[in-house]
Amino acid sequence: MADIFSFNMNTLLSGETLMTGLRVIVIAIAGFILLKVLTFMTGRAVKKRLSPHSAMLVKKAIFYTGAFIILVTVLRQLGFKLTALLGAAGIAGIALGFASQTSVSNIISGIFLISEKPFAVDDIIKVGDTTGIILSIDLLSIKIRTFDNMFIRIPNETLIKTAVTNVTRFPIRRLNIDISIAYKEDLDRVKEILLVIAKENPYCLDNPEPLFVIKEFGTSGVELLLGLWFVKTDYLQLKNSVMLTIKKRFDEEGIEIPFPHMSIYSGTVTKPFPVHIVEDVYNDVVTVAKKGK
């Protein structure tokens, strides 16, 4: 036992092995430092020319390629046969590929998203039922913060597959307000009042001009659309102030906002629904509708 131990120690401490070990350590440390410096310098060089996401992608590509080269060099120094290793890596790669389909799909989707640039950090986007501000765009996913301060991670694959609305892409937007008014109202007067409300609102842009559209004659009233242009940051202020003013002005002017209702006629639209009092019991009036009268 002592002989074996002394033999192994001797083999390990032989000059050649020590030199190999030293070489491996030097290559690994120097290679890693060089790689970090190269990544940092590249990051600085591309910072002004590329978007933050593209710069990050370039830096990561350089880092992982460099790390692979260092690993291969170290393995060769240690005496591994790379052909066998690469063959094994190929088989392992296939197995890994099947296992990590989603991750690879996310990475490829991330590359498409970065090159296509449908949104950027700080944009407000809407994906399905989720709306929030983009915190970061990474290779696998994007991170957003919702308005009620929740952190949400959305895989890049989801973003490629579904419709994404970039709410803040353009500097101005139009707020569409659906308004319903009773049939008895004068449409010209209502239009005039709505346009005055738009003109007096400080958050509503004068140009492009507010849009007034009579959409349809609905079941309960006339359906109108008021479209107001605003600077994208003023959304809440405009919506709250203009809705308040519309309700207030309509109340002042006696303009009726109808709730959903149904009118029942007994044959002739111009005549009221016939009601006939048949008896008075316990001082309560009991009414019964008599058909045909």
Add this chain to the structure above:
Amino acid sequence: MNLWEPKKILDDQEYRWKIGLLDLWIKPMKMEWLVGYEYTADNSDVAVIGGPSQKPESVQWSRFIFSGATNYVQLSPVMPDRAVVVSAELPVKILPKSSAQFFIRIPVWVRVNAGNKMDTLLCEIPSMQLSNSWFGDVINGELCYSIDTHARYDVDPAQKYSGYAVCPVLIHNDSLGQIDFQQICVHVEHLRVFAGSEKLWTNEVTIRFFSNEQPSQVTFSEKKPSWEGGCKLISGERVPVTKSLLKKSFSILRYITSFE
């Protein structure tokens, strides 16, 4: 006394200025000043210059704390902080190789300075509430103020000028076709304000129009306005400008809004 000259005011007293539609109150105190304002419907052209007057309850004070007791205040008229869009009274057509002179009344902002050297800026208050407007297309335009005065061919003595500065705009049509426009965007942040004997003026703006596809060349004159005698510079430009700017200055008649 001139509205824009320094004025001595006493501690713990309320003073009122009226400039156009703006009612402004200032109350100096030992270590702080209170400033309050409101807009009125009274569009009389008579300015009130710092007379003692009690502030109405409805007006809220803003508090400015600064070291160095002082009893001097100076109001200065400055141009708005971004461009203004002005409509012509009627759509204008300028024929090729022709020029047209317009005069535009632009509401000034009142800058409140305090200190013995008038070097402590307390605040800036628009002399009237300006609404926002967008100039250009919905993707590449710019945010401006919209003013309801019109570009006129002369300085109308019947109009009110308290709270306004008159901006002379000269338009040259150097294109081969006629200019057909209804709005002008004036980058007033590059304009200086001069006090004439009766009105406030800005330096002259010259717009040279080449074609619909090319931006116009905008030049801001270095000289005093010559339409009124004794003009004196009282405020510099907010944003210094190189000799000329290339800006898209005209809104060609077109229909921007559309129903989806």
